[in-house]
Amino acid sequence: MNTLMSRALDSAQMAGAQYADIRVVDSRSENIQVKNGVVETLNSSESLGFGVRVLVDGAWGFASSRELTAEQIESVSRRAVEIARASGLVRGEGVDLGPAVKSLGSYQTPVEIDPFSVSLEERLAVLLAADSEMGRVDGIRVRQGNLVSIRENKWFANTEGAFTEQTIIETGGGIIATAVGESEVQSRSYPTSFGRQQVTAGWEVVLEWDLPGNAERVGNEAVALLTADPCPTDVTTTIILGGDQLALQVHESCGHPTELDRVFGSEAAYAGTSFLTPEKLDGFRYGSDSVSITADSVRPYGLGTFGWDDEGVPAQSTPIVKDGNFVGYLMSRETASRLNKVSNGCMRASSWNRIPLVRMTNVSLEPGEWDLEDLIADTDEGIYMATNRSWSIDDRRYNFQFGTEIGHEIKNGRLGRMLRNCTYTGITPEFWNSCDAVCNEKHWTMWGTPNCGKGQPSQIAHTGHGAAPARFRNVRVGVFKQQ
Amino acid sequence: MLGQKGAETVCKDVLTRAGTDQVEVLFMVEDQSLTRFANNTIHQNVAERNGRLMVRVLQGKRIGLATSNRMDRDGLDALVENGRTNAEASAEDPDYPGLPEPTEYSAIEAFDQATADFSPEARARAVAQVCRLSGEKGLNGSGTFSTGTSEVAVANSQGVFAYHISTNADFQTVVMSGDSSGREQGSGWRVADIPVEFLGETAIQKAEVGRSPGKIDAGEYPVVLTPYATEDLLNMLNYYGMGAQTLLEGRSWMSDRLGERVMSGLIDIWDDGLDPNGVPMPFDYEGVPKRRVDIVQKGKVNGPVYDRITGGKMGKTTTGHAPPATMRSLGPMATNLFMARGTASTDELIRSTDRGLFVSRFWYTRLVHPRDCVITGMTRDGVFLIKDGELTYPIKDLRFTQSYVEALANVEMVGSETRLLVSEFGGYATRIPALKIGKFNFTGSTV
Structure with missing residues (x-):
């Protein structure tokens, strides 16, 4: 591998590149989906290929191929240089990558039980048992379950002397029960929505989640939601968000706007820009004193946990929001140098055939001091909302609207009646400044978001978000008028 | 690209390896390039050559799937073996009606050689027009210009073989002032059908008339x-x-x-x-x-x-x-x-x-x-x-x-x-x- 990779770097330099890097990615995944007792998908997927990124006279080029041969390595490297020269026809002010990156070493996700060592029959048995438990609930129309195992072997080398090798292992799983009424459709998911919870770990997490043990409850909740009272329409009240919902709130309203490539306009035509412009750094009140948010790639279980990013920068932890103050960005080498800073290791590509972009690692809301029970008891009136159902935010990440699978009224410090079709909306800094309590470590979970889209051509990243339930005051809820 | 004969050869190689099992092969090969610009400069410019094979292996009513981008001998062996292993581990599927029998389909023209040959330099020159016009107006032009070729083939052990080759081209631009933006997009399978400069000029005009927006009640x-x-x-x-x-x-x-x-x-x-x-x-x-x-x-x-x-x-x-x-x-x-x-x-x-x-x-x-x-x-x-x-x-x-x-x-x-x-x-x-x-x-x- 070393020889092939060196050949790419040599070929690129011979063709005129001042900087080059190569990533070789060999990935394998297994995906099992069961619906209404039928095994709809049992798929093993393999993908092998490499991508060469070059800088020629201040302009970028990238080419990739699935054929990992010496001939293709040379041809693709030359193609990358040719593309960079074309970029040079419309070049900017040049590229400063900052200090050289010379990382060396290897990394592997720690796992207790390699998910690929667990037989397909055993994995399938978990889903079929959960399906059977959901099937015990009258009124469930669609029962779904899925398990995902991923192993990605990745090699990186650059012309500055870096050479790293890492193996990232991810395990994911989840169930969904859907009930259908006369004019109503309601779903409940476990451990979280959009199919599954996913983390960097082994089969041990699936055993912890106990999908079959939660299946009947999930089914009962879906059926109960059909006849639950609707969320009050267009009122301003207090809300407590469950950790899984808050994870996506952090992702959309803090993670994305702190991506420094967006701030500089790289995503303007597609994913949008950001309201967190550079003059706000170290001088903008993003949230209340209760709000501290960290970007890190070292915490266990996170889908943004690795050894090095896709520029060879080591994994690390950096504050983004500290006690409510906006203090940091997610950065690449190029974007960091524009602010006279050094990359904090956030360049990630979805596979060998995509360039790295500034992506979230694990962007997490740090735990506070409250027990959830105490927080609810401390709330006179409001709504507890959990598990995301819909999400939308504007192109500068100000105006958002979220919907959740389930809600419960809070009255006089107690959880009351179940509420369906809950929605809430707000403006990002106003919302985070209305946060007056965050629950403690006991309630904090590292949630996985394996479906983060960005870039053209499209890239789907896997990101992590630790969060515990938190309380927000004066939030507009019930945007969706319903019968 | 492999062409119809090349695709047929690969598919046959897979079907042969499957022996007596019923098998379906989906073959997808692509050569895609995309030039991306922002702040009136090209900041990302990429090309990809990839191909994927997907097999559906049937053993009675049990189905196993496998996917791979390896088309060498070992890759094809592993692909079929993985599909077979998955079928053996799976449960019976009462909903799947079995592989389809061959049916005549109409071949459709959707390939344009000029689009397939469109070079990084040609894309850059087209993008340069929009960047220049945006810059002249003090506006910020961004967007993408992509071109490519795709091949899709489906074959199965019942005798189905279907093949389609197509080209694609897409230009999109967002032009921004400090408080406004305009966007235009053109898509098709012939790059010559996309009026890049016109789309750029229209987006620029929209960004200009959109300046200083007011507020309105919801x-x-x-x-x-x-x-x-x-x-x-x-x-x-x-x-x-x-x-x-x-x-x-x-x-x-x-x-x-x-x-x-x-x-x-x-x-x-x-x-x-x-x-x-x-x-x-x-x-x-x-x-x-x-x-x-x-x-x-x-x-x-x-x-x-x-x-x-x-x-x-x-x-x-x-x-x-x-x-x-x-x-x-x-x-x-x-x-x-x-x-x-x-x-x-x-x-x-x-x-x-x-x-x-x-x-x-x-x-x-x-x-x-x-x-x-x-x-x-x-x-x-x-x-x-x-x-x-x-x-x-x-x-x-x-x-x-x-x-x-x-x-x-x-x-x-x-x-x-x-x-x-x-x-x-x-x-x-x-x-x-x-x-x-x-x-x-x-x-x-x-x-």
Whole structure:
């Protein structure tokens, strides 16, 4: 591998590149989906290929191929240089990558039980048992379950002397029960929505989640939601968000706007820009004193946990929001140098055939001091909302609207009646400044978001978000008028 | 690219390895390039050569799938072995009707050599025009210009072999001032059909007239939607209800409405994989020929698109809309959608509006509730207040929460021109007109 990779770097330099890097990615995944007792998908997927990124006279080029041969390595490297020269026809002010990156070493996700060592029959048995438990609930129309195992072997080398090798292992799983009424459709998911919870770990997490043990409850909740009272329409009240919902709130309203490539306009035509412009750094009140948010790639279980990013920068932890103050960005080498800073290791590509972009690692809301029970008891009136159902935010990440699978009224410090079709909306800094309590470590979970889209051509990243339930005051809820 | 003979050889190699097992092979090879620009400079410029093989191995009623991008001897051995192992571990599938038998399909012209040969330099020179024009106006131009070639083949042990080669080209640009933006897009399978400079000039003009937007209260307004906004209505209605699977599971907006008139009588929606005015594809991912499906006729819900699984369960015949085996849970979906044009020019749509909003585009739209296809999202890249039949001033972006079924029920006029757009999710094309809708529910605004 070393020889092939060196050949790419040599070929690129011979063709005129001042900087080059190569990533070789060999990935394998297994995906099992069961619906209404039928095994709809049992798929093993393999993908092998490499991508060469070059800088020629201040302009970028990238080419990739699935054929990992010496001939293709040379041809693709030359193609990358040719593309960079074309970029040079419309070049900017040049590229400063900052200090050289010379990382060396290897990394592997720690796992207790390699998910690929667990037989397909055993994995399938978990889903079929959960399906059977959901099937015990009258009124469930669609029962779904899925398990995902991923192993990605990745090699990186650059012309500055870096050479790293890492193996990232991810395990994911989840169930969904859907009930259908006369004019109503309601779903409940476990451990979280959009199919599954996913983390960097082994089969041990699936055993912890106990999908079959939660299946009947999930089914009962879906059926109960059909006849639950609707969320009050267009009122301003207090809300407590469950950790899984808050994870996506952090992702959309803090993670994305702190991506420094967006701030500089790289995503303007597609994913949008950001309201967190550079003059706000170290001088903008993003949230209340209760709000501290960290970007890190070292915490266990996170889908943004690795050894090095896709520029060879080591994994690390950096504050983004500290006690409510906006203090940091997610950065690449190029974007960091524009602010006279050094990359904090956030360049990630979805596979060998995509360039790295500034992506979230694990962007997490740090735990506070409250027990959830105490927080609810401390709330006179409001709504507890959990598990995301819909999400939308504007192109500068100000105006958002979220919907959740389930809600419960809070009255006089107690959880009351179940509420369906809950929605809430707000403006990002106003919302985070209305946060007056965050629950403690006991309630904090590292949630996985394996479906983060960005870039053209499209890239789907896997990101992590630790969060515990938190309380927000004066939030507009019930945007969706319903019968 | 491997060509039809090359694709056939690879598929046969896989089928031979499967021995007596029933097997289906899906072969997909692509050579794609994309030039991306922002701040009036090219900042990303990429190319990819990839190919994938997907097998569905049947052992009785048990099915195993395997996918790989390795097409060498060892790769093909491993592919078939993985599919076989998965079939052995799987449970019996009572819903799958078995592999399809060969059926004649119509070959469709969708390949353009000039598009396949379009070079990085040619893309850069086209992009340079837009960057230069934006720069001259003190505006910030960004966007993408992509070109490529794709091959798809489907073969199975029952004798099916279907092959299609196509090219694709797409240009999109967002041009921004400090407080406004304009966007244009052109898609097709011939790069020469995309008027890059014209699209750039139009986006620039929109960014200029959109400067200094005012605020307006949320509420219900009549709207004139450009085809870019109409596209979102069709894409969402497709994803959340035009496929038979959603109907079968009771979560389609069509549920309990088949045969009913739920949209304006001006609305006709159909899917036609054979129409070269879209992005044609003659067969589905099982090699079954595509048929035209009239989904909504004069506002009346006619029915969804089917694959063989959903057709079998619902007593219908497949319409040739099977997804790849690995995406079975999504069910069949329309892929080459059309909405019928009307008779009004965009100016006439505006002139007929006493007070309303001209909406350039919707963005970040998500499902709030399935049964009426209630969607929330933002406007983007230009909203203008219409007063007394004229565009007056620009408005800051608004959030809406609106049933798309109800929106199409309230259509009052349909534009006379249609535009072909390829979905951001790839592979799905729509040809749609502008619309005038009597009321549309805006629920908030941004900073």
